[in-house]
Amino acid sequence: MDKPHYEEMLSNLDRLLQNGRIQNKKIYLFGHCNATEELAKLLMEKGFSVEAILDNNEAKQGRRFCGIMVQAPETILAEAAEDTAVCIVARAYAEMADQLKRLGYQGAVYKLADYNTYAEYCLSKETIARKKIRVEQGIHLLHEMERKYPKCFRILCPFAALGDVYYAMSYLPSFLEKRKIYSCGFDGCVIGVIGKACAGVADIFGDYQIEVLSQEEMDYMVQAVLYTKDTGSFIAHQDRPYVINLHKALYTKCIPLEQIYCCGVYGLPKGARASMPIRLQPYADLEQIKEGKAVIFSPYAKSVTELPDALWDEMVEVYLNRGYQCFTNVAGTEKPLIHTMPISPAISEIQSVAERAGTFIGIRSGICDVLKEAKCRKVALYPDYNYCDTKWKAIDMYALEGWENMVYRIGELQRRCIAVKDGLIWKRS
Amino acid sequence: MAEMERRNRGILSIEKALEEFDKIILIDSRLHDRQLTEAFYDEDNFRETDKRVLILSESEEKRVGNIEWHYISESETREILEIYYLYEFSNRIAVVARERTFGSLWDYVAAGLLTRKELVAAMLA
Numbered sequence: 025m026d027k028p029h030y031e032e033m034l035s036n037l038d039r040l041l042q043n044g045r046i047q048n049k050k051i052y053l054f055g056h057c058n059a060t061e062e063l064a065k066l067l068m069e070k071g072f073s074v075e076a077i078l079d080n081n082e083a084k085q086g087r088r089f090c091g092i093m094v095q096a097p098e099t100i101l102a103e104a105a106e107d108t109a110v111c112i113v114a115r116a117y118a119e120m121a122d123q124l125k126r127l128g129y130q131g132a133v134y135k136l137a138d139y140n141t142y143a144e145y146c147l148s149k150e151t152i153a154r155k156k157i158r159v160e161q162g163i164h165l166l167h168e169m170e171r172k173y174p175k176c177f178r179i180l181c182p183f184a185a186l187g188d189v190y191y192a193m194s195y196l197p198s199f200l201e202k203r204k205i206y207s208c209g210f211d212g213c214v215i216g217v218i219g220k221a222c223a224g225v226a227d228i229f230g231d232y233q234i235e236v237l238s239q240e241e242m243d244y245m246v247q248a249v250l251y252t253k254d255t256g257s258f259i260a261h262q263d264r265p266y267v268i269n270l271h272k273a274l275y276t277k278c279i280p281l282e283q284i285y286c287c288g289v290y291g292l293p294k295g296a297r298a299s300m301p302i303r304l305q306p307y308a309d310l311e312q313i314k315e316g317k318a319v320i321f322s323p324y325a326k327s328v329t330e331l332p333d334a335l336w337d338e339m340v341e342v343y344l345n346r347g348y349q350c351f352t353n354v355a356g357t358e359k360p361l362i363h364t365m366p367i368s369p370a371i372s373e374i375q376s377v378a379e380r381a382g383t384f385i386g387i388r389s390g391i392c393d394v395l396k397e398a399k400c401r402k403v404a405l406y407p408d409y410n411y412c413d414t415k416w417k418a419i420d421m422y423a424l425e426g427w428e429n430m431v432y433r434i435g436e437l438q439r440r441c442i443a444v445k446d447g448l449i450w451k452r453s
Numbered sequence: 454m455a456e457m458e459r460r461n462r463g464i465l466s467i468e469k470a471l472e473e474f475d476k477i478i479l480i481d482s483r484l485h486d487r488q489l490t491e492a493f494y495d496e497d498n499f500r501e502t503d504k505r506v507l508i509l510s511e512s513e514e515k516r517v518g519n520i521e522w523h524y525i526s527e528s529e530t531r532e533i534l535e536i537y538y539l540y541e542f543s544n545r546i547a548v549v550a551r552e553r554t555f556g557s558l559w560d561y562v563a564a565g566l567l568t569r570k571e572l573v574a575a576m577l578a
Contacts, residue, residue, distance in 0.1 A: 122543070142540055143540070143544075159539060247539070249554050251539055253552070255554075262556070267538070267555060272575040273561055275575065276571055277566070287560060288556045288560055288561055288564075290556060291560035291563065
């Protein structure tokens, strides 16, 4: 969960507590995801117990998180509504609140963080008027962007995920060619992204203009693009905003993420050419890394369930005992794993770091996409979770060719894919 | 008053439909792509859903089990689509249209990743 949303959740929870809204209530959370897990932990730290986590995904129902059972949403109806409160910090708040209402639930439902400024399930004149003001703000931002980057086709990446931006950039040249953008009066392309890290990913693909936006600015601009059918812009994402329905195919078919971008987002044929990054740089302090005798660990990912510390500690111990240097790739306030050294290469430099070290082991995240073509041993670890509310596992969607893709289940490390090369394998005693 | 009723008729009809149906599919009348729209008139493509589904289009009305096809005028369609692209007012409405500003399920059909029957199933999900 990113910092701004975490702080928003904290602030909203404190307000609920000050107003006495959830004390003496059975607290339910809706939507089992990383953010909900953070909220559950926060509530428990404050001395509250969570009755259950409601989730529509049958594959998740019956499981526990920190002792909290995941249950079908209907189960809340067994309780007296006035004795319960539902807290939602998941993205689909409006959808979930609507579902509870249609189930007949009459208790309180609280939104703890606003991930989705597009949604408000109401057709009142006031709501429509407010949304029109929002669109006008978006139109203004689009005009500003047009003034700043005249005759530039706009590609908007509406979500701050490195992997999404990676694939959006990778298939962009083929898309621009297909659409004959440069024959339509455009001289160039400007990429709108959220945050510096995403800008770093966009930058490694070549000579594009890049504009860093806040989430709010991006949401307003994207809505304006939809409303005005702006032919000078394209929204390059697989499920945001709400009008994009590509993810619905995943309820029946497994389509890996890269193919989603190639065929779904950009409408390219299967096998369309993917471009590779061309603006990679060597890390300035490469000589501090023992060539071929070091490991870069990458244990952090924004929206993925963490892997247990014990797993990372065990791997670090094995490699240290074999004389390897161990580094942890960290950004911001992230802490290095115990007995490892922190390293913080820029996005453009991380491939040089991994190749110098010889081994990269990371939780499956956008950093793995950035390192897709790195020439070293590459291990991607997958927590055992389903992709959104589909029946597919994360490894089904995100497995990378040329990598060792492994699913971690509690109590074991299960190898799912390519055989491990000769080298180090860690074993549980 | 009559003018206000005409102006808001699209919103009123969609509000009513959201109360009665689990899913609403609106076919944009400007979409001249029979290959795409045909799939939504084929009753066989709806056999596996137990949802109450309403398909709004300019075609003839019919009802088969829990699926209903209703006529909607061009002006009502425009009114609903204006709000649809203004914000997300429901997750139970899906629009069949070709837009150049974002990708869609139709592109999967074109790439051979989905059949038209699977397209309908995905829209109903």
